[in-house]
Amino acid sequence: MDISVGIVGQSLLSAVLVGSLYGLAALGLSLVFGVLKVLNVAHGELLMLGGYTAFWLFNLLGIDPYLSLVVVIPVLIVIGIGLHLGLFRHVVQFDEEHRIKNSLLIGFGLALILQTIAIRLFTADDRSIATSYSTNAWELLGLRLPIVRFSGLVIGILVVIGLQWFLHRTVIGKAIRATAEDWRTAALTGINVQRMYLITFALGAALSGLAGMLVALQFSVNPNIGLSWTLKALIVVVLAGLGSMPGTFIAGILLALVEAVSSLIFGGQYRELVGLIIFLIILSVRPQGLFGAKYA
Amino acid sequence: MRSWRLWLYLIPAAAFALLPLTPWGTSDNLNLGISLFIVAGLASSWNILAGLVGRVNLGHVAFFGLGSLATRQLWLVHEWAFAPAFLAGGLLAAVVAILVGIPALRLKGIYFSVGTLALAEALRLTVSTNLPRISRLPGPMLREYDLTPRYYLCFGVLLLIVVTVFWLRRSKLGLGMIAVREDAEAARSVGVNVLWQSLVAFVLSAFFAGLLGGTFAYFHLSYYPSFTFGPVWTFDALLVTFIGGIGTIGGPLIGAVFFVLLRDVLASNLVNVHLIVFGLIFIFVVLVLPGGIVQITERWRWFSPHSKNVVSKEKVVT
Numbered sequence: 001m002d003i004s005v006g007i008v009g010q011s012l013l014s015a016v017l018v019g020s021l022y023g024l025a026a027l028g029l030s031l032v033f034g035v036l037k038v039l040n041v042a043h044g045e046l047l048m049l050g051g052y053t054a055f056w057l058f059n060l061l062g063i064d065p066y067l068s069l070v071v072v073i074p075v076l077i078v079i080g081i082g083l084h085l086g087l088f089r090h091v092v093q094f095d096e097e098h099r100i101k102n103s104l105l106i107g108f109g110l111a112l113i114l115q116t117i118a119i120r121l122f123t124a125d126d127r128s129i130a131t132s133y134s135t136n137a138w139e140l141l142g143l144r145l146p147i148v149r150f151s152g153l154v155i156g157i158l159v160v161i162g163l164q165w166f167l168h169r170t171v172i173g174k175a176i177r178a179t180a181e182d183w184r185t186a187a188l189t190g191i192n193v194q195r196m197y198l199i200t201f202a203l204g205a206a207l208s209g210l211a212g213m214l215v216a217l218q219f220s221v222n223p224n225i226g227l228s229w230t231l232k233a234l235i236v237v238v239l240a241g242l243g244s245m246p247g248t249f250i251a252g253i254l255l256a257l258v259e260a261v262s263s264l265i266f267g268g269q270y271r272e273l274v275g276l277i278i279f280l281i282i283l284s285v286r287p288q289g290l291f292g293a294k295y296a
Numbered sequence: 297m298r299s300w301r302l303w304l305y306l307i308p309a310a311a312f313a314l315l316p317l318t319p320w321g322t323s324d325n326l327n328l329g330i331s332l333f334i335v336a337g338l339a340s341s342w343n344i345l346a347g348l349v350g351r352v353n354l355g356h357v358a359f360f361g362l363g364s365l366a367t368r369q370l371w372l373v374h375e376w377a378f379a380p381a382f383l384a385g386g387l388l389a390a391v392v393a394i395l396v397g398i399p400a401l402r403l404k405g406i407y408f409s410v411g412t413l414a415l416a417e418a419l420r421l422t423v424s425t426n427l428p429r430i431s432r433l434p435g436p437m438l439r440e441y442d443l444t445p446r447y448y449l450c451f452g453v454l455l456l457i458v459v460t461v462f463w464l465r466r467s468k469l470g471l472g473m474i475a476v477r478e479d480a481e482a483a484r485s486v487g488v489n490v491l492w493q494s495l496v497a498f499v500l501s502a503f504f505a506g507l508l509g510g511t512f513a514y515f516h517l518s519y520y521p522s523f524t525f526g527p528v529w530t531f532d533a534l535l536v537t538f539i540g541g542i543g544t545i546g547g548p549l550i551g552a553v554f555f556v557l558l559r560d561v562l563a564s565n566l567v568n569v570h571l572i573v574f575g576l577i578f579i580f581v582v583l584v585l586p587g588g589i590v591q592i593t594e595r596w597r598w599f600s601p602h603s604k605n606v607v608s609k610e611k612v613v614t
Binding site for chain 2: 087108109110111112120272275281287
């Protein structure tokens, strides 16, 4: 088999770019899971809704997808607040062991509902945002760097820096971290735990909306993409461990790199299996994940 | 167990056993019965690990798919007789469960769930890329296709699962599993081998799922091999168990009857929105009836009078 340096370099570069999208999709899930101890398996459906919102804004009103974030993110925040108040607020009242099981059930129910609504409203067709610059690319050391994909990496890094600042430097962020670490003690120090849960869930929804816009721009959205993105995000979350936003983002890139390397070596048809085996090996060696904090 | 409870199982079982002999044994009803048995069997076998040991396996379909794929390939492609192919399917699922279980069961809580979910998805994608073609029963078999033996095979596998769970519940092995569920550390301190107990439950659960996969391979005229690896099978089993009542023997069975009948009614009457109704029902169960249908009849909770696994109604005040 003839694998030139160029092909290897190109697939590694593509992997980093795709991986930053995995990372972005995982950030919101990791945040919600880490703080609320609730596993929102409808996370991918929120991402899908974000993608559709951006798609329709572009298609009907001609709003540039990056500009449309001004609308997409508030829309997802509203949806997130609604879902939290309507559903997940009731789940966090269970003790921690039952939060996960109950949130799985609620999440599946929610995913079914959102998927069906999306099929009814938008049909099952693949939709993607095709801007005038969608196919533009830079040349870099003989490698092709598509700009919309590169923007995912840049946005991802900016989001991680922003989240890091928010969680470590602001009062609300510190309160959220305290809630994640031990909500009882947090409540005793006067933190409004329920409000922190609400803020975290809304933030998680906003992050999935952002990721959804990038998915619609770089790939495509259809009503059924939710589960596969939830799954990718879950793998990244578990791989990274809870409690580290940069770690989650890096784990997303690592996962994509592993997939790319294994498809270079073993061929495309077994890359999922190889990815899984590596995932299981890492988990056996480091059950708390690669970057997991001790408390989480 | 008091005898009237046993009748609650024996009477429906007898009714299902006699169904093909009565005028109601139409092919529609037999088909419905087969899908009921498969869903009930998947839920009951999933419940062995989830209900007894307390581990949420989100990749249960992997074993269903493996059993189904192995049975179908050996039976149709390699032209084995059906019975050995069927057993081989179950055994393959069990062997894979041993290989996966030893590392995976060491993972705690959600990590185990995500690991098994990833396993099932990886298998599904691998099967769909490597075996993209539809699997059809060949012509001669199609001509002598008879629903009745298929009905009884599915019924038999379901009976085997339920009887095994009854037996487990009364055996030392099963009690050890429940001890692991209630408190793994305490169980370990009194000499329960936690990994061994979990592994036995996992392998039993996988073996039964593999057998059910074999019945599916026997039943269906044509399907895509990757279809039997679809995550929807796991979710159905999980939802049925939760709706009926996790950690009980009757829960998955009642849940399956409820689920299959409801799906049948909704799918024919509300074609477009039946999934929305389903979704609403699941949410309703969590919020209003967290112990499942058997919670209504509290006395049906046999696994443990203080079962922690029946989702608690106790709320934490913040």
